[in-house]
Structures are given as C-alpha cells and as structure tokens.
Amino acid sequence: MAKKVLILMADTGGGHRACADALRTAISTRYAGVLRADAIDVWSQVAPWPLSRAPRASQPLVDRAPWLWRRIYEAGESPRITEAIFDAVWYWTRRRALAFVEQHCPAVVVSVHALLQDIPLRALSEWRQLSGRAVPFVTIVTDLVSTHPVWFDRGAALCIVPTDEARGQALRAGLRPDKVRQYGLPIRPEFARVALEKHHARRRLGLRADLPLVLLLGGGEGMGRMEEIAQAVATLLAGEGFGRGFPASQLAVICGRNRCLQQRLSRRSWPIPTAVRGFEDRLWEWMAASEFAITKAGPSTIMEACASGLPLLLSGYVPGQEEGNVKYVVEKGAGSYASEPETIAEIARSWLRAGSPRLDAMARRARELSRPDAASAIADDVAALAGAESG
C-alpha cells in the first residue's frame, strides 16, 4: 500500500494551495503507487471553532488594515509571545491533533504554512512517545525573502528554502546547515512548460490575438487597489491607440475569489478591450499570453511569472511577509515597483512603448530566477524520508 504524505496548508490566498498542489503533483508523478500525498487545510479540517475561521477572518484585515496586520506580524517575532500563543493553542487542540495523526498514520508530514510548524511538531513528538513511531517533518518556506521566525523549528527533519536570503535566515535561526536545502519555491509545472507564441495564447483565451496584453493580478483573493489600477491603466493605454475602435493594447483583470470586485469591474465599460475574470485555474495560459503582469508581490505569483518569463510590475505587498519580495524582484532586474495607480499606468505605457528590448531583458532575468524543478527535488527528499523508492 502507498505510504501517506500529509501536506499541511491553509486554503486562504492562493499561494499555499498552489505550493501544496505543485508538490502533490510531483509526488504522484514521480512516486505513483509508492507514495500518496494529500493536501490538508488544517484550519477547516482539523482546528476547532473559532480557530477554524481565523485564516479567513485575517484576510480582510490584511487587505483593509495593513498597518494592524504589520503590528500583529511584528509582535509575533517575539519568541515569548509566540510561545505563549502556541502553548495555549496546544492545550486547546492537543486531542484533535493526536486523533488526526492516528487517523492518517502519515509516513512524512510537510508544512507549507508559517503557523503550521510548532503545533504539528508537538503532536508528532507526543505521537512518537505514545506509539513508538517517528514521523519526519519537513518545512517548505513559502516566503521568498522576509521569513518570519516561526518558520524555523529545529524539530523539522528538513527545512526547504526558496532563496539565498531565506537560507541565511534559516541558518541564523540556528538550523543545522545539513537540514537546510535550497531548491526554490514549488510551482505547478505548467508555468514553465507552456510553449505558445503570445498571439496563439491570446487567441486560445478568446482575446484579440493582435493586441499586446497587460495582465493585472491580485493573488488568490484579488487583493490590493486593483480597481483603481485597472481604471488608470486602461485610461492611459486608450490614448495610445487611434480611438475607441483602434486600441493599441488590451487588459485582463483576474479578480481571483474576489467576487464583488469581479462584478463591479464586469459592469463597467472600458476604453480598451478588457477581459474581467474570477479565479482562473489555468493561470499559466494568461501569463503565456501577456507582455507583463501588474501584481501584488505574492511569492507564488512572482515565481510563476519568472518561470513564464514574464516581467513584473509590482503594485503592493502584504506588510511583513511580502515586503522583501519587492526588493528581490527589482534588484534582480525582473521588474519594477510603484504603488500609485497613475504611476503604474505610466510605467505600463512606457514598457509597451519601449517595445521588446527592455521587456526582453526583464523577461530573461525573470527566467534566470526561476527554479521550475523545485517541486521534483522536494518530492525526492520527501520520498527519501519516507523510505520510498520511485515507482
């Protein structure tokens, strides 16, 4: 019977789910019949109420009161505070956590969420005392540069990091160098594989094949000032064409799970052809069709864009965990950052006007940053810990 790998995540935003899916796919293709990987949304499937609501409740906070989110994030950097919180959560969730481990009997547990190290490790340690079975635990750090201290727990058998910066932080946090592996962020393989010419990709999406496409994203939840940015970009780009019937470019706005935004934008009339969509399962097709992406600095979106060779115009970031991503992208030459919609529109116009040389250089830099094999490398390490050989 196939051994079980549990991937712990939270189904908020889109990044954790995307990393978990990438790893699950890599495990099931490389170790078919030998390993079986399941992604578990720990909050909704394991945590008691009202903890089960915590990630969803925090989402509007991040979007609408980022200053408060920053305070909470920074307060959590104090080990005294996090220890006290984890002690309380453990007291509250211990029975459920142990019952969950007993029910699944995993060969390896993997976490792709910052808050899912301490409590799962306590559960596995107690499970070992009760059953005599040791279950290795793997941390996959899904923040690129600004990594919160709660990621780094010495109880993990392996800590997998995406960048030099994250590796440095893991070592400074006291992890043993042989336990820290740098493979990149796991992304779904299609991002690096789509080999369509842009105009073919646009036609497949039902867009105008002849017009360059600007892609506007806001992560899985459609966060940030997307509405204002879409308006500013469409207005400025409309001035580049020969009037309403003869635009020089087009826009796609992917609202993710933000239905209100999708409805509002769908009702508008736009001065250039504008496709408004909700959550798109095949985002790689949109990236393949675009000249560049305007997006908040979400780690998965950044690495997916890099794998697609897509320059990035970063328009915002979640305070704390996404802050370092901006510097990372800009310093590595894969894109730019601006927060005001008018400035973003100016940059978008200049990138389209400048033509391919500038965009080509950024696209090249983006590809150089990408690590499309990360998920396979991680799958191999997980399989080794599970004592499994490929099927």
Ligand code: UDP
């Ligand atoms: N995503 C998607 N379809 C959408 C919008 C987003 O598949 O319509 C995915 C995107 O490909 C990426 C993730 O959602 O994998 C967003 O992750 P990121 O880390 O950028 O930001 P988060 O949403 O976690 O804040």
